[in-house]
Amino acid sequence: MIWTPITIEEIFAKIYSAEKDFNGNLLNFWDLIKIYPEKWDEEDYGQEGDGFWVVGLIGRRVIYYNDIEEGFNISEYTTYGTIDDYYCNQDDLNVAVLSLYDLITFGGRIIGQAGPPI
DSSP, X not given: OOOOOOOHHHHHHHHHHHHTTOOHHHHHHHHHHEEEEEEEEETTTOTTTTSEEXXXXXXXXXXXXXXXXXXXXXXXXXXXXXXXXOOOXXXXXXXXXXXXXXXXXXXXXXXXXXXXXX
């Protein structure tokens, strides 16, 4: 089977599916950080699919969908439009949003982040 990049319609389907489970503070947080999905560059693995879909943004962090690994990830960025670090988590959107919410609320670092392939 040949890999093809995920479409914006498929990204919206994943977002809408996750949003049904958000409520309270997590829904408020999501409403503040979500953006209209944008393709951002990623230097190491993002060229083949013309980048990855970023769906959330706060400060210097983004939530993006890695369609190679089929999961949402959190990464920092230095330049708007370019994801700094590749992660290969296979998280649902609600897991990524909750992880970022916990990071913002309680500080520390993101737990359970899978790095690039070795």
